[in-house]
Amino acid sequence: MPKPTQHPSWQALARHRDAIAETPIKHWFEQNPARAEQFSAQACGIYLDFSKHRINHDTMTLLLQLAREQHLEQRVQAMYQGEPINTTEQRQVLHVALRSQCGALPDHMADVCRVNEQMARFVEAVHAGHWRGHTGERISDVVNIGIGGSDLGPMMVTQALTPFHKPGIKAHFVSNVDASDLCETLKGLNPATTLFVVASKTFTTTETLTNARSARDWLLADLKHESAVAKHFVAVSVNVEKVKAFGIAEDNIFPMWDWVGGRYSLWSAIGLPIALACGMEHFNALRAGAADMDNHFASAPLEQNLPVILAMLGIWYVNFWDAQSHAILPYDHYLGAFTKYIQQLDMESNGKNAYLDGGYLEHHTGPVIWGEVGTNGQHSFHQLLHQGTRLVPVDFIVALNSHNPLGDHHAQLFANCLSQSRALMLGKSAAQAAAEFEAMGYSPDQAEQLAHHKVMPGNRPSSTLVLEHLTPQTLGALIALYEHKIFVQSVIWGINAFDQWGVELGKQLCNEIHPVLVNKNTEADFDGSTNTLISIYKHAH
Numbered sequence: 459m460p461k462p463t464q465h466p467s468w469q470a471l472a473r474h475r476d477a478i479a480e481t482p483i484k485h486w487f488e489q490n491p492a493r494a495e496q497f498s499a500q501a502c503g504i505y506l507d508f509s510k511h512r513i514n515h516d517t518m519t520l521l522l523q524l525a526r527e528q529h530l531e532q533r534v535q536a537m538y539q540g541e542p543i544n545t546t547e548q549r550q551v552l553h554v555a556l557r558s559q560c561g562a563l564p565d566h567m568a569d570v571c572r573v574n575e576q577m578a579r580f581v582e583a584v585h586a587g588h589w590r591g592h593t594g595e596r597i598s599d600v601v602n603i604g605i606g607g608s609d610l611g612p613m614m615v616t617q618a619l620t621p622f623h624k625p626g627i628k629a630h631f632v633s634n635v636d637a638s639d640l641c642e643t644l645k646g647l648n649p650a651t652t653l654f655v656v657a658s659k660t661f662t663t664t665e666t667l668t669n670a671r672s673a674r675d676w677l678l679a680d681l682k683h684e685s686a687v688a689k690h691f692v693a694v695s696v697n698v699e700k701v702k703a704f705g706i707a708e709d710n711i712f713p714m715w716d717w718v719g720g721r722y723s724l725w726s727a728i729g730l731p732i733a734l735a736c737g738m739e740h741f742n743a744l745r746a747g748a749a750d751m752d753n754h755f756a757s758a759p760l761e762q763n764l765p766v767i768l769a770m771l772g773i774w775y776v777n778f779w780d781a782q783s784h785a786i787l788p789y790d791h792y793l794g795a796f797t798k799y800i801q802q803l804d805m806e807s808n809g810k811n812a813y814l815d816g817g818y819l820e821h822h823t824g825p826v827i828w829g830e831v832g833t834n835g836q837h838s839f840h841q842l843l844h845q846g847t848r849l850v851p852v853d854f855i856v857a858l859n860s861h862n863p864l865g866d867h868h869a870q871l872f873a874n875c876l877s878q879s880r881a882l883m884l885g886k887s888a889a890q891a892a893a894e895f896e897a898m899g900y901s902p903d904q905a906e907q908l909a910h911h912k913v914m915p916g917n918r919p920s921s922t923l924v925l926e927h928l929t930p931q932t933l934g935a936l937i938a939l940y941e942h943k944i945f946v947q948s949v950i951w952g953i954n955a956f957d958q959w960g961v962e963l964g965k966q967l968c969n970e971i972h973p974v975l976v977n978k979n980t981e982a983d984f985d986g987s988t989n990t991l992i993s994i995y996k997h998a999h
């Protein structure tokens with residue numbers, strides 16, 4: 459695969475950036491009354507306004523030329539056709555297949571439908587009270603034990619779909635190996651009515667297995683009989699043998715496959731807590747929304763292709779404007795965990811420094827993803843967005859309609875969202891700032907001196923994504939939009955978005971340090987800092 463920096467479009471983009479560097483976005487709005495219309499696109503219940511960016515038509519033409527020169531369309535086909543594009547693990551990347559209609563899947567993927575049916579039967583049995591706990595009581599609480607992709611996806615979606623929750627059943631999520639996570643979650647839960655879902659693709663993740671063992675101890679301390687485990691523990695994993703060795707009955711295992719990346723797995727049985735909380739119909743609607751976006755991504759021209767547009771705008775800022783981070787700001791309380799979810803999706807996928815074909819990169823890749831729900835972020839870190847020294851492109855996400863149409867709240871929320879993107883773009887000039895100080899009673903001299911404290915440079919770019927309504931369908935489309943955006947960027951950068959070797963060394967070192975910590979007689983033989991910290995820990999225990 460060619461390096462992106464070798465393409466004519468890359469060089470042209472660098473020159474183009476210099477040519478437009480001094481043109482503020484607001485100037486383009488003044489020049490072109492149709493700008494908002496020309497720099498917007500919509501699909502799958504999502505309207506994308508990307509007019510408040512440092513772009514003109516030439517920018518988009520060059521960015522899409524770069525996408526073509528990097529063979530984006532062929533790479534998308536390769537993913538959809540099941541080529542092993544995760545080359546460092548020799549794996550296919552087929553999360554899109556999990557959203558397909560059963561009839562559309564090839565015979566060798568019949569397992570996908572079987573597991574869907576297994577999930578549907580199980581969810582129905584729990585909801586109808588046919589599946590009961592060891593003492594015959596109905597299940598009232600589901601505790602998902604998993605981490606990373608086996609936690610963030612189902613946790614984020616379950617929270618986002620709160621208005622669709624079924625009465626009588628509550629989902630909880632435990633991920634951290636810090637016992638406080640499990641202990642605080644179990645406080646107030648009744649073992650007789652609690653169901654644990656142990657979610658781990660590999661079933662080797664220490665945090666998850668440690669939490670699952672402690673959860674089993676908690677259950678058995680109350681229910682006394684080993685046989686209770688079969689009524690209170692189910693698992694989702696590729697590794698059926700390891701699940702059985704843990705003591706979970708084969709009938710209680712929901713299989714998944716190595717061609718689903720952990721952070722792309724909420725569409726598989728990893729989504730079981732979503733289905734238990736909201737019902738299978740809503741989980742299916744979520745998948746249908748994602749399938750809509752899959753179709754859009756595969757078929758829409760690049761000029762109107764939402765994932766491609768978002769991806770190429772990201773490339774523009776990372777590689778041509780030196781942006782180091784990207785803020786995702788959902789103006790929707792139910793999307794409180796969305797940024798955290800995208801953080802793993804993006805940073806674990808594109809936080810890479812090696813070309814697919816070998817060798818180290820000559821350009822930057824994934825930005826730091828961060829953010830918070832609006833309007834809370836406005837009273838926290840937006841100061842830096844407006845006046846800080848770093849460029850931070852922003853995605854604003856907002857729904858047209860609220861699930862809680864209370865008084866004037868939604869209009870205020872929407873107005874705040876629009877005001878932020880407008881303030882970022884417009885900024886405040888020195889003359890405006892001085893006039894404000896004068897209006898506060900300062901002399902013209904004082905006002906002029908103070909003015910620069912109020913000056914906001916403006917010209918700070920943002921996209922606004924408007925959902926008709928936050929429903930399972932639009933949420934599915936929104937998640938798939940980001941999945942594909944991240945994939946597109948990986949193609950442009952020439953990296954593998956589907957491995958995560960960078961997390962392995964820490965795990966290996968933990969396996970070396972942990973035994974030394976817990977064994978009084980073993981001397982630490984690491985670096986000086988680690989040895990000292992170990993000895994401090996040992997003194998305390």
Ligand SMILES: O=P(O)(O)OC[C@H]1O[C@](O)(CO)[C@@H](O)[C@@H]1O
Nearest residue numbers: 606607608658659660663720961
């Ligand atoms: O589902 P598993 O195998 O427990 O892995 C959990 C998470 O750990 C990671 O491998 C990173 O350590 C993620 O990619 C994954 O989502």
